[in-house]
Structures are given as C-alpha cells and as structure tokens.
Amino acid sequence: MLRTLLLGCCLFISLSCHAGQTVVLIHGYLEDGSEWFKSGVVPILNRAGFNYLGHLAPQGFYPAHQTVNANPRYVYTLTLPSEAPILVQAQWLARYMQALQTRHPQNELILVGHSAGGVVARFSMVQMGLSANTLITIASPHLGTDKAEWGLMLGDSPFGFFAPFFGMDTINRSQALYYDLVREAPDTLLFWLNRHPHPPARYISIVRADNPQGITDTVVPAYSQDLNNVVSLQGQATTLQSVGTHALQPSDGLMLVAILFNLPMPNANPAR
Incomplete structure (x- = not known):
C-alpha cells in the first residue's frame, strides 16, 4: 500500500523548477x-x-x-x-x-x-x-511524558478491557506508541x-x-x-x-x- x-503521489504532481x-x-x-x-x-x-x-x-x-x-x-x-x-x-x-x-x-x-x-x-x-x-x-x-505511562497503566488494568465498550479503544490500540513515548530511561526508544x-x-x-x-x-x-x-x-x-x-x-x-x-x-x- x-x-x-x-x-x-508522483502521478498527481509534476516537477517544480x-x-x-x-x-x-x-x-x-x-x-x-x-x-x-x-x-x-x-x-x-x-x-x-x-x-x-x-x-x-x-x-x-x-x-x-x-x-x-x-x-x-x-x-x-x-x-x-x-x-x-x-x-x-x-x-x-x-x-x-x-x-x-x-x-x-x-x-x-x-x-x-x-x-x-x-x-x-x-x-x-x-x-x-x-x-x-x-x-x-x-x-x-x-x-517523554508521564501521560504515556498513564496510558500504559490504563491499558494493563481492567479499564483496558472495558474501554472499547465506552468508545475509548484508542487506549488499547496505542499501547506500543505509549511505550515509545515514556520518559527516557535505559532500554527506551x-x-x-x-x-x-x-x-x-x-x-x-x-x-x-x-x-x-x-x-x-x-x-x-x-x-x-x-x-x-x-x-x-x-x-x-x-x-x-x-x-x-x-x-x-x-x-x-x-x-x-x-x-x-x-x-x-x-x-x-x-x-x-
């Protein structure tokens, strides 16, 4: 894809001079x-x-x-x-x-x-x-930001299970991103x-x-x-x-x- x-994109656009x-x-x-x-x-x-x-x-x-x-x-x-x-x-x-x-x-x-x-x-x-x-x-x-750490904790809690029922499944979908954005420490991105x-x-x-x-x-x-x-x-x-x-x-x-x-x-x- x-x-x-x-x-x-290349078909839509022409070269600029x-x-x-x-x-x-x-x-x-x-x-x-x-x-x-x-x-x-x-x-x-x-x-x-x-x-x-x-x-x-x-x-x-x-x-x-x-x-x-x-x-x-x-x-x-x-x-x-x-x-x-x-x-x-x-x-x-x-x-x-x-x-x-x-x-x-x-x-x-x-x-x-x-x-x-x-x-x-x-x-x-x-x-x-x-x-x-x-x-x-x-x-x-x-x-990094501690808000990413909060997101990880929510996803790993019972709230993560119920989140989709409240239209908040982004918390589960974003777990890998939250991990990338936690406050820097050894072994973090x-x-x-x-x-x-x-x-x-x-x-x-x-x-x-x-x-x-x-x-x-x-x-x-x-x-x-x-x-x-x-x-x-x-x-x-x-x-x-x-x-x-x-x-x-x-x-x-x-x-x-x-x-x-x-x-x-x-x-x-x-x-x-």
Whole structure:
C-alpha cells in the first residue's frame, strides 16, 4: 500500500523548477492534517505568502484548488496513523517525503511536527536517513511524558478491557506508541534516539513555557519539549518560548512565519 501511495503521489504532481521551501506540517497523536487548519496555522501561512499545495493521505494525494502567488514557498499537510508506534509512522512519513522531494528537488525540506509528530520527524531523520534541512517541533515530548505511562497503566488494568465498550479503544490500540513515548530511561526508544548522532540540520523547538497567567501544557512538560535537552543536540538547537496549552494555536502560525522568513532560501539554480 505504501508503494501504491508513493506512485500515486508522483502521478498527481509534476516537477517544480524553482528553488524555495517545502514546508511539511506533521500532526500529533489522535490528530490529522485538519488540525493545522482548525488552529489557524495554514490560513496564517497562506496570508504570509505560502502556497498550500495539498494533502498527502493513505488514499493518495489531494491537491489544493488554488495558490496564493508564484513564490516557491510551499506547504503540505498529511495524515499519519497516529496511534501506531513511532517506527511505523516514520515509515509513512519517509515515503511521503520521497514524493515531495521528487516534485521539489531543489527546495529546502522543512519539517514541522506538533507533539508526537515532532518525534516522528526526528526519528525519520536519525534512523531512516530522511534528508531535511530544518526540523521545527512544537510541544513535542523529546524526553517523554508521564501521560504515556498513564496510558500504559490504563491499558494493563481492567479499564483496558472495558474501554472499547465506552468508545475509548484508542487506549488499547496505542499501547506500543505509549511505550515509545515514556520518559527516557535505559532500554527506551527515546533514550536511544536522544543519544544517537543526528544529521546536520537546523533544529528548532517551540516550547510551551510556564507563565504567570497559569496557562500551561499539561500533556508534555516544558523541559521535555526543548531540543537542547536532547543529549545529541545540546547547544546545537534553537529554543523559542510560547504561551499556551498543548494544542496548536494561531500564535504557532505567527511564529512559523517569522522562523521561515528568517531561514536562508536556497539558490535558484544550484549545481547538481
């Protein structure tokens, strides 16, 4: 099915001849690509001059019906199996990216991951050789979260048996993902990932910082969201603070616009 998806995407899209930015928005747990619209992030990017070109899904590529302008700054959303383990989601992401890199071979690839999507993107770069120029994560559990441990406990309790009767079978389906996202310790996926060499790239983390108003992220603690706390990236990442809960919000779109416009654009005709 993944091979069919890749071939389908290539049939839907044609090669681009301009160098610019290909921005891929990667959703988190129990989300899909629509979260980037409902939160206002994609509309904000559109108003700033970024062209939303479409959505990548297991069924194929769904192109957008119009573009904002001729600037070679492109935005895509996608759908991942968000209850699946990190490895499975990373395999889907890598194959989606093969299609986009075929379409925009001269563009810089910029991955933007919210929550678990940021871990999926980083795992794809480290373990699967996904070649991205920039990784931007938003409220991602790079050092894990105790909420994943709660999910494991619920699944291993009598509640896990009764959960399907209350429409909460996601707890059972997500057990392998919860295991991947527990707080890092020896023999966990995050312990290995955080100590494995990372490829050269720009690493930027948007962190939900504690604030006097009491608005905070109750899902992932701030220290876990900071890429500079990843052993292999200490001193190499840029950390930006934001105020908010765990969910995506319009201010994330504004921060992305500022970040993306400050990244250097590639040469229009690079040597190949």
